[in-house]
Amino acid sequence: MKYKGYIGKILKVDLTERKVESIPLSEKLAEDFIGGGGISAKIISEMLLTEMKPLDESNPLVFMTGPLTGTIIPWSGRHCVASISPLTDFWGESYAGGTWGKELKKAGFDGIIVTGKADRPVYLKIMNQIVTIEDATALKGKDTYETDALLRKCCDEKAKVAAIGVAGENLIRFASIIHEGPAARTAARCGVGAVMGSKNLKAIVVKGQGDIELAKKERLVKSIKDALPELVTNTEHRLRKARSVFSMFIDDGRPGVNNWRDGELEGFKESLLEEIETHVRETKPYLCAGCRTGCVESNVSAGERQTVWEVIAPLGSQCGITDMKCVRKAYEICNRHGIDSISAGGTISFAMECFEEGIITEKDTDGLKLTFGNGDAMLSMLEKICKKDAFGAVLAEGTRKAARLIGPTAEKFAMEVKGLEVPAHDPRAYNFFALTYATDNRGAHHISVLNPRVEGSDLIDLKPLRFVADGAAAIVVRRQNYSNILNSLLLCMFCEVAFAQYYTPTEFQGLTAKEITNWFNLATGLEKDFKSLMHAGEKMFNLKHLVNLKRGLDPTSDSLPERFITIKRKHGPASEHIPQIKEMVEDYYHHRGWENSGKIKAEKLEELGLVEL
Numbered sequence: 001m002k003y004k005g006y007i008g009k010i011l012k013v014d015l016t017e018r019k020v021e022s023i024p025l026s027e028k029l030a031e032d033f034i035g036g037g038g039i040s041a042k043i044i045s046e047m048l049l050t051e052m053k054p055l056d057e058s059n060p061l062v063f064m065t066g067p068l069t070g071t072i073i074p075w076s077g078r079h080c081v082a083s084i085s086p087l088t089d090f091w092g093e094s095y096a097g098g099t100w101g102k103e104l105k106k107a108g109f110d111g112i113i114v115t116g117k118a119d120r121p122v123y124l125k126i127m128n129q130i131v132t133i134e135d136a137t138a139l140k141g142k143d144t145y146e147t148d149a150l151l152r153k154c155c156d157e158k159a160k161v162a163a164i165g166v167a168g169e170n171l172i173r174f175a176s177i178i179h180e181g182p183a184a185r186t187a188a189r190c191g192v193g194a195v196m197g198s199k200n201l202k203a204i205v206v207k208g209q210g211d212i213e214l215a216k217k218e219r220l221v222k223s224i225k226d227a228l229p230e231l232v233t234n235t236e237h238r239l240r241k242a243r244s245v246f247s248m249f250i251d252d253g254r255p256g257v258n259n260w261r262d263g264e265l266e267g268f269k270e271s272l273l274e275e276i277e278t279h280v281r282e283t284k285p286y287l288c289a290g291c292r293t294g295c296v297e298s299n300v301s302a303g304e305r306q307t308v309w310e311v312i313a314p315l316g317s318q319c320g321i322t323d324m325k326c327v328r329k330a331y332e333i334c335n336r337h338g339i340d341s342i343s344a345g346g347t348i349s350f351a352m353e354c355f356e357e358g359i360i361t362e363k364d365t366d367g368l369k370l371t372f373g374n375g376d377a378m379l380s381m382l383e384k385i386c387k388k389d390a391f392g393a394v395l396a397e398g399t400r401k402a403a404r405l406i407g408p409t410a411e412k413f414a415m416e417v418k419g420l421e422v423p424a425h426d427p428r429a430y431n432f433f434a435l436t437y438a439t440d441n442r443g444a445h446h447i448s449v450l451n452p453r454v455e456g457s458d459l460i461d462l463k464p465l466r467f468v469a470d471g472a473a474a475i476v477v478r479r480q481n482y483s484n485i486l487n488s489l490l491l492c493m494f495c496e497v498a499f500a501q502y503y504t505p506t507e508f509q510g511l512t513a514k515e516i517t518n519w520f521n522l523a524t525g526l527e528k529d530f531k532s533l534m535h536a537g538e539k540m541f542n543l544k545h546l547v548n549l550k551r552g553l554d555p556t557s558d559s560l561p562e563r564f565i566t567i568k569r570k571h572g573p574a575s576e577h578i579p580q581i582k583e584m585v586e587d588y589y590h591h592r593g594w595e596n597s598g599k600i601k602a603e604k605l606e607e608l609g610l611v612e613l
């Protein structure tokens, strides 16, 4: 590999044959697909069998870093886990922070491709390029915190562990992969933990001491120094920022209330702000490698991660719950057993509405009064889901499949897109969220929404445009392409989002595309301009769309649940808005160069170099 930043090797593991081999990461792959989600998409598209079910042993599970991972470049501590999702049956990708990705590169690999299924529980041990498949029978049934501690004890105290809990073992369709034990850096979305469980792979332990070479290190160091302000680490500063971010979420009208049926939950904001105050004052940041943001959602207490917005809303307001102690407990269950808190909240709040509507009763729920606001019932149902106990086994299928099992009257309460539950930002509050949820390759996903900080257009204020349909498609297309770049470089999205920069002065607006492009070139020795990076981002997005088409994606699924496009929120600044989704999706297809059927036009395939696929 002539490009720096990469190790140049991918580990291939066939668990059926118990075979491991190191294969080269080609320069062409690095040039065209960069890393992370991009390289994963290329690998999976080439291994895809049309008839394959996500929990079949032939479904590949790919862990992938990027050329910046583990280097001196700030915010470069993330890695990608990709597969065909058992929740949606389509393209699935998930991202985790922490230091596991950095450690994998130090251990000698850019990524891992896992196929097959072991005949009993195993874990993968990767120590400085020495790879072994070890017996994990004794770890069966252990939660992710215990698994982390036991594996570090027997392998190396400083090793980094990616593990599934009982939810992954039980093939819960929204099971996650938890990295670094109680610090819980989570690859949460799309059910990648269930794919890991289907392979009988309990954990991957990594430890290494290798170096990562950089092409132009001195210039890179100087450029980083010039771009970044001095960090501000005092608690009052962090608290001010946290208050403004979380208040903004509520005041914007973002959190769902009672399965998105209502627009306001009395006492929720007060309870949240009180929680955030204690959280910032009494817990400590646990930073991903290279982090300069210090998001308060990374904070731990006695080593255990405490709370994030994507649990506070899904398992709080969405379930009608204002008791933050209960929400924290829910998050602990999600992380110990290994499930996605967004999908868990979506599924339980769906079941709560079915219960309130009389579609299911206490007979179905094992005597639980599954009403909005009943925190004890929510916690019990979470446990039941993870263990596939009684009605928990129905909800373990995720909202879409559970609704089909319950019956047609339940389907209108299933708040998901392509099978992926809606995250904690109401699509009625911003057209950009609405269109992104409708069109993202994964289903309803919130990360690729904001405007890229491109020179010349980085000062666009999206707030006045929040309800305007005209122009939304162009912004969403551009943002999705740019997100694909960030997700192939594996940079944290909080490198560019000014409002979440807890460690930096208020004036700092985050990184721009100019710095990101420059650092990528200085690290790798490649010479790309921003335009060619955006072209690569567009290619990655379209490749994932091709994977979905190959798996039978119906373009009518590029929409939103009926509730979001027929019923108003009724409270807050977004109280009267209904996203103009049909009009925006049509415009979006036009901007993407797709036919009305969702197929990619021949000239677009040609332009992107995707014809052979």
Ligand code: SF4
Binding pocket: 075, 077, 097, 098, 286, 287, 288, 289, 290, 291, 292, 293, 294, 295, 298, 492, 493, 494
């Ligand atoms: S902002 Fe949070 S998620 Fe991003 S790198 Fe820092 S600690 Fe990790």
